[in-house]
Amino acid sequence: MKPPTEPSTKSGPEPSTKSGPKRPEIPTRLLVHALVREDGTVDAGELYAVAGLLGMTDQQVRLCVKRLVAEGRFTQEGRGRKAVLRAVADATGAVAPDADHVRYAYRQDHGLAPWDGTWHLFAFAVPEARRAARDSLRETLLHLGAAPVQGGLYVSANPVAELVEAQARHLGVLDAVTFLTSTDLRIGDTDEPRRLAAAMWPLDEIAERHERLAAFAAACADRITERLPEVERLTLAVELAAEFARAMDPDPLLPPELLPRPWPGVRARRLAQECWAALRALPAQGGAPSSRAPSPQPRLFRLYEDAITGEAITDSTVTDSTVTDSAITDSAITSPGGH
DSSP, X not given: OOOOOOGGGBOOOOOOBTTBSOOOOOBHHHHHHHTOBTTSEEEHHHHHHHHHHTTOOHHHHHHHHHHXXXXXXXXXXXXXXXXXXXXXXXXXXXTOOOHHHHHHHHHHHTTOSOOOSOEEEEEEOOOGGGHHHHHHHHHHHXXXXXXXXXXXXXXXXXXXXXHHHHHHHXXXXXXXXXXXXXXXXXXXXXXXXXXXXHHHSOHHHHHHHHHHHHHHHHHHHHHOOTTOOHHHHHHHHHHHHHHHHHHHTTOOOOOGGGSOSSOHHHHHHHHHHHHHHHHHHSOOOBOSSTTSOBOOOXXXXXXXXXXXXXXXXXXXXXXXXXXXXXXXXXXSOOOTTOO
């Protein structure tokens, strides 16, 4: 499940500066998960250093680590900045990108997933006695990018029927769900597809999140040089991941044919991809003292590289499950504040 955020352990908001937009607010818990390395460890010295750049106090970090250990999510060896945390399970899921979701977005951006004009509708009437299942099915539909049309009726522009059916079957309510496709959807007097999309999805809000991502990614790219200290590199990576999640997590990935032109999501994802590639390309640096071997990179670097590399985008095949196969699980990206 998505780990709960802790208001008392968030970094304070930072004002906009001459060099760029306001830096994203990062919960301390999210930061710990973001710094998990491939071997499942977190270097406490690295954690405290990045936390300091994000405006967090040592006390915030200590309290967060204490809670994570008490919850059984991590074990701790040593104390203070010399400690090593070990993840009991795959903690990176808290900040890992939903790879299928992200790849599908980039395929849309490259014109590789054109819309066939079909609307996918789902109607359900689950009795009050099965309220928990009904709520879960509704959350699944929303997470898959469907929008409510009226009570118990949802519509998606993407082919997610297989995922909806799988979840309904899992919940034991498949008999209460009706599946329908249409190429002539009309709501009241509105039947033009782009106008329908604007009426059913909060496009202004989604666009604003992408504009914020684009601004941060552009500022991030300007700060990347070969002399960028390792701790600042990690800080930028965590902030970029959080801002990317904030923009992508609530995005229904409507086909370009239904979106205003130009759509800011295309530019934002391109800038984020370029920024991430630049961070990844920086030469490895050794820690202190200089005789130490280069510090292992957090697992986050590989996960984002796997999700947004051009090869993965152009070579993968679009299917129902490509829209986002993990959307019916609890492993989606967590953005500060959720959605």
